Amino acid sequence: MNRRNLLRSSAALGVAGAGQSVGSPGTAASEPTSSRRAPGSARLLWLGVAGWELSFAGHRLLVDPYMTRQEFTGPEGGLDLDRQLVVDEAAIDEIVAQHLAGPPEFVLLTHGHWDHIGDVPTLLGRTAWQQQPVRVLCGETHWHLLTAMGIPDTQQPNIVLVSGGEQLRYPLATEQRRPDYTIEVFRTLHSQVGGYGFAPAGTRTEPPLRPARLRDLVEGGSLAYQITIGEQLTVMFLSGTANFAEREVAGARPDVLVLGASGHAAVHDYYQRVLTALDWPEVVIPTHHDDLTTPLTSPDIHDTVDREQTRVLRDLLGKRGIALDPHHLEPIHL
Numbered sequence: 001m002n003r004r005n006l007l008r009s010s011a012a013l014g015v016a017g018a019g020q021s022v023g024s025p026g027t028a029a030s031e032p033t034s035s036r037r038a039p040g041s042a043r044l045l046w047l048g049v050a051g052w053e054l055s056f057a058g059h060r061l062l063v064d065p066y067m068t069r070q071e072f073t074g075p076e077g078g079l080d081l082d083r084q085l086v087v088d089e090a091a092i093d094e095i096v097a098q099h100l101a102g103p104p105e106f107v108l109l110t111h112g113h114w115d116h117i118g119d120v121p122t123l124l125g126r127t128a129w130q131q132q133p134v135r136v137l138c139g140e141t142h143w144h145l146l147t148a149m150g151i152p153d154t155q156q157p158n159i160v161l162v163s164g165g166e167q168l169r170y171p172l173a174t175e176q177r178r179p180d181y182t183i184e185v186f187r188t189l190h191s192q193v194g195g196y197g198f199a200p201a202g203t204r205t206e207p208p209l210r211p212a213r214l215r216d217l218v219e220g221g222s223l224a225y226q227i228t229i230g231e232q233l234t235v236m237f238l239s240g241t242a243n244f245a246e247r248e249v250a251g252a253r254p255d256v257l258v259l260g261a262s263g264h265a266a267v268h269d270y271y272q273r274v275l276t277a278l279d280w281p282e283v284v285i286p287t288h289h290d291d292l293t294t295p296l297t298s299p300d301i302h303d304t305v306d307r308e309q310t311r312v313l314r315d316l317l318g319k320r321g322i323a324l325d326p327h328h329l330e331p332i333h334l
Contacts, residue, residue: 042233044258044332045099048296049115050240050288052258053100056229059170059180060104063225063237063258064116065123067095069293072114072214081200081215085114087122095296096126099329103129105170106183109138110240111190112145112220113200115292121149133158137168137185141220144204149211163187164223164248178230186224186252189243191263198263226252233334238274239287243267246277253279256334261286261309271316280320283334284313287326301328 042056050064068088074080103126109117117138124134124146135158136146143159151159160168164187169179190198202218211217224244226236236254238244242264257278264270275281291304305325313323324332 042229042235042334043101044235044256044285044326044334046287046326046328046330046332047095047099048290048301048328049292050110050260052237052239052287053104054227054235055101056233057180060101061106061108061183061227062100062104063108064110064240065107066115066117066119067092067296068119069295070114070118071293079199079214081213083214085118085212085214085217087119089122091295091297092119092122095329096123103132103134105133105135107134107136108183108223108225108237109136109142110188110224110237111139111222112142112217114214114217116240117142117145117217121146121151124151124155130154135160137162137183137223137225139163139221139223141202141204141218144207145211145217145220148207148209162223163221180230182228184226184228184252186226186238186245186248188222188224188238188241188245188248190219190222191242191260192266193263194265196266224249226254235334236278236281242270242288244270244274244277246273250277251279252277254281256283256285257281258285258287259313261289261313262306263288271313275316280317282321283324284317284321285324285326285332286310286313290328296328 042054045053047065047067049066051066052063054061068086068091070086072079072083107120123129130152134155137160140161143161162185164185166185168183170181192198200215200218203220222241224238226234228234234254235256236252237258239258239260242260242262259274286309289306289309294301294304307325310323310325317323326332
């Protein structure tokens with residue numbers, strides 16, 4: 001049995017142990033008993049939209065942490081880019097205190113839209129977060145937007161500019177020979193919907209005026225990330241959008257794929273091409289397929305998810321892998 005088949009079997013056992021029935025849509029994940037968890041197991045926690053926490057062996061990373069869930073439509077039901085930006089500090093405080101494992105070592109940003117970057121300055125300003133370096137991986141536009149939104153001066157040196165192709169290790173090579181984990185950065189593409197485009201588009205080459213409306217937080221290029229945990233597990237977050245640059249990620253072969261699952265009406269054979277390019281990952285978890293606005297603590301939050309996307313992925317994967325049905329703030333153990 002090679003490593004990939006071993007991981008496929010282990011993933012199936014781990015998911016079943018976590019309380020999520022393989023192949024049964026709508027079943028929530030729950031905390032496993034300690035006897036079912038390997039000491040080095042990883043935990044994924046969905047924060048809604050494209051937000052995730054990945055934690056393992058005392059390490060923590062956040063991807064696109066967004067908890068405000070502000071309204072974004074106008075009276076006619078369409079996107080209203082002139083809406084004022086809102087930050088729900090009470091919601092952020094509650095989620096961080098009750099559900100996150102602690103300040104992360106890295107925040108990985110996929111692009112600059114409000115539902116991905118809007119809460120990051122507030123998070124970076126938290127007292128506990130300022131007591132240790134929280135490195136933010138992002139593109140140039142995202143760096144300028146964060147600066148304009150007012151991240152603390154103490155966190156400015158921790159903004160790490162990336163553009164795709166980087167292979168970063170933690171800890172630094174001067175501290176130990178082998179890393180605890182690595183982060184690989186990929187250039188990717190934003191979702192393209194029925195009009196073959198997206199909004200708000202654009203880039204920034206210097207900090208603008210303080211963003212006040214949704215349209216002020218522009219995409220600024222999109223990124224994806226793959227985290228490799230020692231020799232054990234590889235998790236890819238191709239999660240911020242529902243599009244990708246096929247030749248950029250070909251050959252990556254993640255064990256677990258967190259995959260953007262909305263806004264790909266104009267993208268040809270999106271799921272089939274992604275799964276083929278990545279050599280059919282063992283575990284696929286759709287994301288960015290809730291309504292973006294229902295509060296995370298609402299008892300109705302799970303009803304806002306487009307679970308048809310999970311069904312489509314399950315049909316495509318067949319016996320080659322597992323498509324999970326994530327629930328907000330309910331951990332998945334791998």
